[in-house]
Amino acid sequence: MNLIKMTGLELMQMGANLPGNMGDRGIASVIPMKITEAEQGRVSFTARADERHTNPMGAIHGGFAATVLDAATGCAVHTLLPAGIGFGTVDLNVKMVRPVPINEELFAVGEVIDRTRTSAISQAMLKDGDGKIYAHATATCRILGRA
Template sequence: MRSMSGLDFMFGILNGDISMPPIGQVMNYALAEVAPGKVVFRGAPGFTHCNPMGGVHGGWYGTLLDSCLGCAVMTTVPKGSSYTTLEYKVNLSRAIPVDTEILATAWIDHAGRSTGTAHGEIRGVADGKLYATGSTTCLIMKLPES
């Protein structure tokens, strides 16, 4: 990771040269698109992502948006650096029906030397409905020398 920019790292995941993080398999979403300052994830919540009332757990929305927002910041991180989430906020607009395919899209708002911010949304693929929005602030940091 020290040898490539954040954008190159994200393209490596998209192209399959770098393994997808295991959280994507557990949460049933994957990176679908990468561009400078923008990423898109595609997925669908399943029954295993439901709360006791049978609805998709809010943590699914939050985990997906945290991944998507952070990866948008990662596309701006210079070679030899990485990021970590400092805080994120999620607003749920409506319930996502189980097995509904969605796109989560995030766009960079600011990328500085030490922080990055991004905003994003979750929309249905078939219906285009807005299911959630979110924002993040990330810490950008130099990776330690080996």
């Protein structure tokens, strides 16, 4: 399998079918998150904060939510890109709504809300199973290459 020849959507769909946390590679080895669905302009993740993600006061560090939301917004953009074209997050704005719970499965859905030839804007929310929002983010991504 040649990853460079796969579209962004194909890569994200492959990630949804890997065992564990996106194959337990890279950032997913530190932040337990998993792609569960991918379609054009939209991805879904599950994530679970644990003791490794606490700050000195014992609460979940805000970087946990920011990292999951960065992944969700970026991966949503990636689903729109052809093979061999990448992206980079230029701007990530995260609003923390309430403290992230420890050892509870959370869900993040990222979706593209605008796309041009050179950039895309996406958003994502981190929620629990009841739909309670813990954090919201918007991101601007630069498309790298000729998309």
